Amino acid sequence: METTETRVVREFMTRVRSGVDPDAAHRLMADRVLAHQVQAEDELTVERTPSQYAAHVRDMLAAYGDFSLRVDELFGAGDRVYARWTQRGRHLGEVDGFPPTGLPVTQVTSAVYRVRDGRIVEYWIQIDRHGLGAQLRRS
Template identity: 35%
Template sequence: MLRANVKTSTSANGNIMRRFVDEVINSKCLEVIDEIVHPDYVYRTPEQELHGRQALKALFTTFHTAFPDLNVRIDELISTDDKVVLLFTLTGTHQTEFMGIPATGKPVNINGMLRSRFDAGQIIEEWELLDQLSMLQQLDIVPVN
């Protein structure tokens, strides 16, 4: 779904988040993580918790391998003090095993939300919610009904 009025923030932390999406996720430049992610980084989802830059690089290596055309579009970015909230749409084509699911060759279009906390101009903590049910339905793993 396209959103006509995308709200964005022009704060320094908002710009770092845009760089993260553009360079790390969409352009696969994982070395940028060393620059903009804090050494004590923590990433949380309802299913997992990861610690450190190397764990984040491994996560994106897994995503980029399974979805070589992975792309994240920022739908809304809100920045206040040391936090940035990002609403996004993730798209890609499932080409290799992911989460124990063999390659399906199917495209996905998934909505998500990410809350990031910054320390000294680096991302130190993130909470992410991704519509995994929708992804599993689009991959024909879970029925739509």
């Protein structure tokens, strides 16, 4: 049986993060969310609002087109839900200073989301930035 926390993250992944309905972030995220960018060289925590997150997804759509997002793993324990996904799109907009190439781009990402009262309140995300950079440099 799927928990409320897992259901919230599943809906967030399939509706918001996927680009299908970025504005659903207002329903699935708290007013302020702590977003921990887990990076070995420069760990960073930013505070995001649902509007900021929806804009972030729209930026991804501009950079990668109508990308596909496949949830590879999703499971939870208590208020924490782990998700790992594969996102595939095309390099259609400038990314990290790289001009568009039109080439396919794949990103593998994982995050742990903390859910309280049916909304995401915090997350820790890890993105394979080295792999993305290698794909952008191949043109």
